[in-house]
Amino acid sequence: MSERLGPYELASRLGAGGFGAVHLALDPEGRTVAVKVLHPHVAADGGALARLAREVETMRMVGGPHVAEVLDASLTGERPYLVTRYVQGRPLSAVPVPVPDLRRLAAGLADALLAMHAAGVVHRDLKPANVMMTEGEPVVIDFGIASALDSLSVTASGAVVGTPGYLAPEVLEGRAAGMEADVFSFGATLAYAATGRQPYGQGPASAVAYRVVHHPPDLDDAPEWLAPLLRECLSTDPAARPTAAQICARLGVEPVAHVPLVSPQVAPQVAPAVRPRPANDDLGTREWRPGRERHRRSVEESRARHREKVRRRWLIGSGLFVALLAAAAREPLPEVSLFLLAAYAxxxxxxxxxxxxxxxxxxxxxxxxxxxxxxxxxxxxxxLAAMFSTFTLALFAGTALVVGIVFLVSA
Incomplete structure (x- = not known):
């Protein structure tokens, strides 16, 4: 039996982090989403939840192909949760490094950084584990959560706000940190992808943190076109680091207009819940309000709709193939042509x-x-029989058969 959380059906657990466990889930329309259920010690921190509630509306302003958008949130009850776009792939920390297509990775990360900072969101925990690689493109996940939940009570409860080696020196030293800290994390993440090594080495967290503050990063083997930018991003002086827009310009990334999908609203001191994005957002969930549940499809209805869609595709595909075979056989073997049409009918x-x-x-x-x-x-x-010769139709049919077999085997 699958578990339900609000309007979402939790299908399987994907993993867990310092702030919560992530589940693959189905939304009311039957689409896959990622639901992050906050850990009990985080849910028990009223101040942290209030801060997160104030930040969620801003986090929902972040959009683009290289970020996993926040789609929905419910921060009341025993199990507060956040809903984001589900990104299928593997984290950068789990793929072979150095990354072959480094320019593509750098451009995608720069675009994600610009999307977050343009909306006023600081990630605060950008690292290889929070960069999902899907078909060669990077997608940044979990942005804004570490920044919003950075409170003494949450930290004391055991959640690690950031990862040594990717946290900026000002964060490690307890100084004020802003978007410049994300630029440092961007540089450290890209340095790892470029060299295949941790830029500040390995070992105890305290030792790594000391190197971040007092030693230069290990950028040996970094490409010449990238090394100068990495050194600037990993500067211990926040003011010396480039902005997200300057990074995009250095990498030749065309700035994308990250238009908010919903208009900003003034959040109350404690937001009980955040509405999902509008229905015209392909990646979002449809708006759901109490009292309007009869307008939502159940998961069973969504599955029936999906089965009908698959059945129609097979109906059309098999019909086209039978028509092609029957047309090819109509002149030399009319009986076979008639048999194929009759069998399909x-x-x-x-x-x-x-x-x-x-x-x-x-x-x-x-x-x-x-x-x-x-x-x-x-x-x-x-x-087809009237328009093409038998040889041409037979060639088309053979090609279609080979393509179909390859497709079935790969699927």
């Missing part, structure tokens, strides 16, 4: 019969799709 009629006696949500549309598919396959078959 029988299969579709059987599917329509099942739909007729079922009580599914898509029974009527399923019957219509079945009827149209039979007529469409016959029409396409005769049309």
């Amino acid at each position: 029988v299969g579709v009629v059987a599917d329509a019969g099942v739909a007729l006696f079922s009580r599914g949500l898509y029974r009527r549309s399923r019957l219509v799709a079945d009827a149209l598919s039979v007529a469409g396959v016959a029409g396409i078959c005769f049309g």
Whole structure:
């Protein structure tokens, strides 16, 4: 049995960090999201939750392809949680380094840094473990949480606010820290990806922190085009570090207009919950309000919708393939052509019969799709036979068969 948390169905646990456990979940529309359930010692800290509640609305202003957007939050009850876009991939800390396509990684991280800072959000815990690699593109996760929950009571409860080696010197020394600290973390993360080594070495946290404050980073083997920028980003003087916009300019990254998907609102002293993003956001969840639950699809309805979508795709794909084969066989082997069309029609009629006696949500549309598919396959078959030669059609059919087999094996 899957567990429910608010309108979300928790499917599996993905991992845990200093502030909470992350679960793969389904939203009310059946889309995958990542739900971060705060640890009990964090949930018990009213001051930390109040600060996080004030920051969430700002965090939701951050958007772009290289950040995992905050979609929803509920900070009341026994199990407060945050919902973000689910990013499928592996963290930078778990992929082989040095990274082959370093320029692509640097550009993506710079874009993410600019998106966060343009919205006024400080990540405070940027490190390889918080950079997900998906098809070669970096996506920054967990931005703003460490900064919002940086309170004495939370820290005393056991949560580590940041990682030595990636925290800026001013953070380690307890001085005021802002966006410049993220630039330092950006430089340390990129240095790790470029050299395959921790920029300040390994060992006890206290020893690593001492090196951050008193020793230069290890940038041996860093590419010549990147090393000067890394040295500036890893300067012990915050004022000497470049801004996110300057980093983008140095790397030749075109600034993207990170337009907020929702208008900013003035959050109360303690925000009980944050509404999800509007329905026109493909990555967000649809707006849900108490009393309007009848307008939401259940998870079962969403699954039925997904099954119907998959069934229609197979119906169309198999129909096109049968029409191609039947057209290729029509002139040399008319009996085979007729047999293929008849077999497809029988299969579709059987599917329509099942739909007729079922009580599914898509029974009527399923019957219509079945009827149209039979007529469409016959029409396409005769049309192809009239337009192309038998040899051409046979070549097309063979190619389609090979592509289909490759697709099935890879899937």
